[in-house]
Amino acid sequence: MRRESASARRRRTQGTVTRAADPGLHSGPTAPYDPLAPGLATRLIDAALTLLEETGVVFDPDCEAPSLFAAAGCEVSADGVVKPGRALVRGALDSVARQARLWDRSAERCLELDNRHTWFLPGMTCIKVYDLASGELRESTADDLATITRVADALPNIDAVCIACKDIPRSDIHGEIGEFVVMARNTTKPLEYLCENAESLGVVIEMATAIRGSREALVEKPYFLQIVTPLPLNYAKTHVDQVLMAARAGVPVSVGTLPIGGASSPITIAGCIAQSLATDFAGMTLAQLARRGAFVIGSSDVFFMEPATGAIGNFAQTSLGDMVMCQVRRELGLPSFTGIGGQSAARRFNQDAVWEITANLLQAFYSRPATCDYLGSLDEGMSYSLHALLLCDDLAGLLRSLWQGVVVDDDTLALAQARSVGPRGNYLALDHTVGHCREQVGRHVTSGR
Amino acid sequence: MPTRMSSLEDRDLHQRIDADLRRFLAEHQVLDLPAAVMQEIDAIRARFAASYVAS
Numbered sequence: 001m002r003r004e005s006a007s008a009r010r011r012r013t014q015g016t017v018t019r020a021a022d023p024g025l026h027s028g029p030t031a032p033y034d035p036l037a038p039g040l041a042t043r044l045i046d047a048a049l050t051l052l053e054e055t056g057v058v059f060d061p062d063c064e065a066p067s068l069f070a071a072a073g074c075e076v077s078a079d080g081v082v083k084p085g086r087a088l089v090r091g092a093l094d095s096v097a098r099q100a101r102l103w104d105r106s107a108e109r110c111l112e113l114d115n116r117h118t119w120f121l122p123g124m125t126c127i128k129v130y131d132l133a134s135g136e137l138r139e140s141t142a143d144d145l146a147t148i149t150r151v152a153d154a155l156p157n158i159d160a161v162c163i164a165c166k167d168i169p170r171s172d173i174h175g176e177i178g179e180f181v182v183m184a185r186n187t188t189k190p191l192e193y194l195c196e197n198a199e200s201l202g203v204v205i206e207m208a209t210a211i212r213g214s215r216e217a218l219v220e221k222p223y224f225l226q227i228v229t230p231l232p233l234n235y236a237k238t239h240v241d242q243v244l245m246a247a248r249a250g251v252p253v254s255v256g257t258l259p260i261g262g263a264s265s266p267i268t269i270a271g272c273i274a275q276s277l278a279t280d281f282a283g284m285t286l287a288q289l290a291r292r293g294a295f296v297i298g299s300s301d302v303f304f305m306e307p308a309t310g311a312i313g314n315f316a317q318t319s320l321g322d323m324v325m326c327q328v329r330r331e332l333g334l335p336s337f338t339g340i341g342g343q344s345a346a347r348r349f350n351q352d353a354v355w356e357i358t359a360n361l362l363q364a365f366y367s368r369p370a371t372c373d374y375l376g377s378l379d380e381g382m383s384y385s386l387h388a389l390l391l392c393d394d395l396a397g398l399l400r401s402l403w404q405g406v407v408v409d410d411d412t413l414a415l416a417q418a419r420s421v422g423p424r425g426n427y428l429a430l431d432h433t434v435g436h437c438r439e440q441v442g443r444h445v446t447s448g449r
Numbered sequence: 450m451p452t453r454m455s456s457l458e459d460r461d462l463h464q465r466i467d468a469d470l471r472r473f474l475a476e477h478q479v480l481d482l483p484a485a486v487m488q489e490i491d492a493i494r495a496r497f498a499a500s501y502v503a504s
Binding site for chain 2: 150
């Protein structure tokens with residue numbers, strides 16, 4: 001029979017949150033890493049506010065956003081350029097909800113969406129998969145999404161499910177609505193959803209209401225997080241409609257752009273981040289104008305053009321950008337839905353992919369995003385690999401072991417055992433060794449077990 | 450004292466992951482949504498499909 005160690009007993013009796021009780025918790029035993037010197041995060045935030053004030057952000061004139069901003073006293077041009085003042089944006093950053101809960105299908109267990117937890121999800125919207133029978137790359141289908149979702153349901157360190165691949169044979173509004181149904185039928189875990197059409201979100205809210213039993217139950221225990229992805233400083237009608245619809249329905253939202261530094265945004269990390277933050281703040285302000293206190297969080301991921309090829313690349317810039325984004329959001333007290341880890345530019349699951357996925361996912365030990373939702377994506381987001389997802393699950397387990405930190409107390413220091421064993425003995429047969437030898441030891445496929 | 454690696458089957462990372470994946474694919478089942486909920490979802494989709502085509 002396994003013995004409970006003294007330190008484990010003490011933690012339990014003191015009611016300390018343990019890994020099993022709260023698997024996503026990273027905060028506490030170890031500290032996040034802030035790459036920026038004190039004051040520089042504030043300067044980035046200030047630059048984003050200046051961008052909004054001076055350059056402005058485009059909201060499609062054929063939607064509700066310009067009138068909401070005009071009613072709030074903002075300068076709005078006829079072609080939809082809005083210049084929100086910093087007082088308005090600051091007010092929105094103050095009133096936005098800083099945490100929310102995402103509940104599983106049966107509304108029994110939840111994920112805390114805040115800046116103290118990290119959650120892992122497969123994703124996101126790949127258009128090809130590696131056929132499990134032939135190993136060949138082909139277009140993805142609804143059946144592939146069902147298979148990936150079911151495997152994700154089985155994996156111990158995957159907490160929720162995003163649309164890993166698209167239903168390419170049905171690339172229309174009905175297909176993207178169907179993707180939600182496929183996920184709901186193949187996992188009991190909470191969901192992330194994203195769509196091209198705002199009408200799809202309306203239907204998905206209705207379907208989630210049916211699963212919960214009532215609109216009130218869905219508001220009380222949200223079943224999915226809506227992801228909205230505008231262009232840098234440019235919100236199309238569908239993005240505005242989705243933000244407003246979700247905010248008013250009590251659906252948690254992650255709204256952010258995917259800038260490519262050097263193409264759609266400045267090439268420098270600071271410039272790309274400032275523009276991304278401005279895009280985030282614009283969406284968050286819009287949501288607060290619709291419903292004060294809504295959980296609508298800016299979540300831009302920053303990417304950069306690789307100058308030799310023009311493709312997305314530059315591991316160092318992307319990693320630094322992600323770490324800085326997480327630091328800035330910590331400064332604002334917000335969760336950062338920006339985990340870039342778990343994906344690779346490699347075309348298939350090979351040594352290149354293993355290197356890149358391992359490097360970028362383990363970076364989360366330091367950066368602490370609230371979600372990592374690109375797990376299993378290859379070929380710059382085009383192709384999905386279940387093998388890559390299993391590696392990510394394993395690495396997520398490793399991260400969770402690391403986040404438990406190091407317990408330093410009388411029991412773990414083991415001075416009493418050292419006195420007993422003396423300088424020439426060994427520790428193999430001690431109860432102390434038996435009691436502790438399985439702590440922070442995962443069954444990691446990466447360890448060669 | 451045998452080391453961990455030498456006592457294990459000689460399989461590389463991809464082989465170990467593939468074996469785990471095949472096991473999940475063969476064994477893991479998920480309970481479907483209740484029939485009444487599925488009926489409601491089908492009705493929602495049908496209503497939307499009809500109205501979307503009409504518009």
